[in-house]
Amino acid sequence: MNTESETLFEIIRFVDLAGVLANAILGGVAARTARLDIVGFVVLAIMSGLGGGMIRDTLLQQGTPAALLDPAYLICAILGGVIAYFVTFNGRWTRRVLLLLDALAVGCWSAVGAQKALEAGLGWLPAILLGMITAVGGGMVRDIMLLKVPTIFGGNTLYATSALLASTEMVILSKLGFVAIGTGVAILSGAALSLLAKRYGWILPTGYALRIPKPILLLNPRAWRQRRLDARNARNGVNPDDPGVGV
Template identity: 55%
Template sequence: MDNSLGDIIRVVDLVGVAVNGLLGGEIARRERLDPVGFAVLAILSGLGGGLIRDTLLQKGTPVALTDPYYLVVAIAAAAVAFVLRFEGDLWNRIYPWFDGLALGTWAAVGTQKSLGFGLGVLPALLLGTVTAVGGGMVRDIVLARRPAFLGGNTLYATCAIIASGVAILLNGLVTPEVGILAATAIGAPMVVVAKARGWRLPGESAREGVRAIRRRYPRER
């Protein structure tokens, strides 16, 4: 990968760590946790997905532990979230863009990294998605909550799966750099639009609606 582009992706990656670290801190505030709790949730939110991916790949120490900036950024985000309260219209407008950019980049980079180590399509799709949503999943499990990406929220894991799928489709057709940028360019806006329009996958309520229609209008025999 070109060094300049690699640096850009690393910067975006660290921005994602910072934004999701702030989100972890925001949740820690709602849970009335102490500074240690802020730090733990920020680290889990910002670094959890990459740690899971690199651990499963078993190709060396996870990058979040070898690059000192990752832990520093996550802990700094926790400190900022502990001191400042992030809320209001400005935060609500800019957060989805940073979150979407982080998700798209994480999904694309996770997928490319998996393909680069010789994994097949499905494992690469899995690890790309895990990279993007794993941090939030671990954070929610630690808080004894149902992971948000499992349902009841606007599209998130779906956007990660699509971004990862784009990276897989472009693998071998374009350079890895272009594949990562294309996957990010598709996955990131999807998160923003899904949050703005309230897009969700059909759930139990949709099935109940279908059953109600069938009960009201039974098929003629």
């Protein structure tokens, strides 16, 4: 491994662990809102910080999930839960720092998940899907454990969309042979879109309510007969409004 690759690996690892810590703290914040005890804090922190990666590795079926092989990941997740147990993150700047780390993690996890899928021999579409799962899976598990609809399903600013963008960029650039550039672009673009969405309140629209017209002619025999009568009168040059018609 050359120096450039080592530097990139260290940057990715730092962002990865920082994202684990930030999401673990966010899991702890959710535990505080739900008035859970220390066990709840730690469990939600682990699921929030590591859930997406463990789901990805389980689906890839290539051995033990990476989060369980490297002790640094579990340490960061547990530490985040303990920190959130003792510290309330209601301050303006603490919230901003967490949002920044979380945004960087979206791009980083999307890139790592997509690249792992490609290295496992999967196609471009499964790679994008696994990149997204890596980024949003932990938050989904956290919300489900709290009996809530996952926030990525609606009512929240763009998050899964940021993961989709980052995963797609990573797959395209990786296919072109620019893995390092793809990782950097995915991290920056995913973070930028997430932060801009938070800043300006960008959300996806909910379901539309298009109404399908009622098939009157099929459900109403009288209307069908009237339609046939009107067509016959038109062919015969008969105006049904003329006096004496039908007499």
